[in-house]
Amino acid sequence: MDIIKPRTLSGFMELLPAKQARFERMMEILRNTYASYGFAPLDTPVIEDAQILLAKGGGETEKQIYRFQKGDSDLALRFDLTVPLAKYVALHCNDLAFPFRRYQISKVYRGERAQRGRFREFYQADIDIIGDGKLDIINEAEIPAIIYKVFRGFGLSRFQIRVNNRKILSGFYAMLELSDKSGDIMRTVDKLDKIGAEKVRGILIADCGLTETQADEILKFIAITGSNDEVLSALEGYAGRNELFDQGLVELKAVCSNLAAFGVPEANFAVDLTIARGLDYYTGTVYETTLLDHPEIGSVCSGGRYDNLAGYYIDKQLPGVGISIGLTRLFYVLDEQGLLNPELPSAPADALVLPMTAEPGPAIALAETLRSTGLRVQLYSEQKKFKQKMAYADKLAVPFAVLLGEDEIAEGMCSVKNMVTGQQVKLSPADAAVYIRQALEANNGPIILEK
């Protein structure tokens, strides 16, 4: 038979079992945390009608999208989870209760140029709250508060959720009579972290057509830093000159005070006037999240408030707020930085039952007994020598091997070997289950270990 060399496409993450176990654990934390705040899980198709996915059209999206014909159909793979959500809400709005809160942790597709750390297939882990006509400002604090819980659940503490409000920015530009250029300005300011203040100033003058005074006013404004109270105080200095600005300031203050009420420590959120988010549809609060020890990674979780989710599909005002974690990239980066906790058990089983006799019945029964207590138990069924059985247990990195020979069977016992310490004890199956569980619980650390 001709052999075709197996390969996985570049830009597609495919993990070995031990790493996959960590990735699954992160997904479980996401699911549980999102669910604990009353978000409903949603699952939309990977393939949609291309016309629908591209309703907004234009730009990078159209270039990157995977689009193809099948029969007469013009199909495409989703490139984010927001557009499918908009379609879903528009299609099913009479059946949904509003505010509609959903989470979705699914793969999306972008045919970007492949490069290290860039993926063409990657998981996004999104939450959104969609209102019918209106949506209270509290939601804009709850969303980042949930992200705080998620990151803490991962084991991270050195992260910061940076918050801004686009009304403040738009209002400020209006004060400078630059409203017509606010889109260009925001996109330019968004690059501040990457290219620095001087280059931003240059682009503002040369490309956006600002005067030097206007550019300097903008740089002065986005240079406002300090504690959240200090930044908010500095913003008060601009108040009373533009209605939109004032409204944005009220919202930003509400978000900050509610974030505290939701239990997010000030160390983990910061008002940051440089955050604008490049996307046109954000209209109020915007978020980015950075790892404090790895600012070079950029934002690992972003989102914000939008006034109209589904205007392309339905004549109904559906304001919302949402945030998205780029999970595949985050995982890749954490792994590259060596931050995945090496001590965390990653074997597919808590215990491996090794029969030492030919007749499998007693080992099958023992495995079922251990399993019935909630343990993950693998039965080793191959007729191999003891040494090979132990080599398998080692390669699997299973924390416990449970040996069952003639003696143990006769006594109604089993021998439990701790594969790390080498210690071996003979116990009844019930005691073995307790013994193993206690050891596992003592070794249940976080996924991520910050250095």
Add this chain to the structure above:
Amino acid sequence: MDIIKPRTLSGFMELLPAKQARFERMMEILRNTYASYGFAPLDTPVIEDAQILLAKGGGETEKQIYRFQKGDSDLALRFDLTVPLAKYVALHCNDLAFPFRRYQISKVYRGERAQRGRFREFYQADIDIIGDGKLDIINEAEIPAIIYKVFRGFGLSRFQIRVNNRKILSGFYAMLELSDKSGDIMRTVDKLDKIGAEKVRGILIADCGLTETQADEILKFIAITGSNDEVLSALEGYAGRNELFDQGLVELKAVCSNLAAFGVPEANFAVDLTIARGLDYYTGTVYETTLLDHPEIGSVCSGGRYDNLAGYYIDKQLPGVGISIGLTRLFYVLDEQGLLNPELPSAPADALVLPMTAEPGPAIALAETLRSTGLRVQLYSEQKKFKQKMAYADKLAVPFAVLLGEDEIAEGMCSVKNMVTGQQVKLSPADAAVYIRQALEANNGPIILEK
């Protein structure tokens, strides 16, 4: 703005939240059960190199596959999880411990003609055990034993895992000197359930070129029924005439006796000599699973033993055994039959906190307290009238509303309203959490209710 009518492609399942909650619960049972037997979760890309996916080539697969170009790449969407597994094992075989046990619950794609109950995007929930060179027969009993656990976990008891062995069939055909026609014969016999014995006989004679005597021998053979012991005894009557047959009989007897050792009741598995599975790569034990009250659905879970998983990709003998649940179709059918338990809570939250005051702080704190006990708690943040708040709780079908007004805040209490009974009690937050949890546990039935 021009509005594009939202739609979801036909053949793609997209569920409303209450149904999605049930689907998620089935996936959770699958994950937990598969994991409890020491299977590692795997996640392979949806898109693969088309040449690799089609290495085997030919037939329906090639017609149904979603295949497209992106840049210079010839890409395709996976049409099952077995071919990607073969690629994965071939690619990573030096890093895997054998026997390699993995589960994967993922979407696959087949551009079939759309019709009721047929899906173009659907979940498969697969487990496979891959050996390096050899694989013990015990695995062939463990696989259906796990499926038994899954189905019982769903709430089903009226199902039957039907087991056969292709060596018995091949050996029997060899006795009749029909080995060269065994593929055609097996594919014909596989249709017995659908077209009946007479038509099978007709095809065997007219299309496969059998004599009437040969066709009658085959029909007599596949008509062997009764208890598992009876069928196995009848098979003994053919023993000693063909080595392959005898080997298959030893295997089938081992599978039956080990299935009993794994705790599968005889009512839930049956030796069935008509099962052949149409696919060429099964070489030994084969399985199909039927719902006893809905035989018209056909097999909802099928699989078997194969001698060489990855021969297209690697020059290494990798025998295995696996089984696959067509989850999307199973869910669709159970729903159509009205078997989804209507009593099972499907709301995205266990409790909805309804603030009755303008200041959100106390309600935020109450929600966090309830959440910290493990409950899923949604905070209702909108400034609406009481009636509208309760209408939202009703539409969400949330089991408990927790009301927090001036009085409750002053007393450090909250009012818990059972949304089904209408009963309302005033409790401390800690007592409220216990009260809600107890009520939920009392109402935690199965997903499927057989009639």
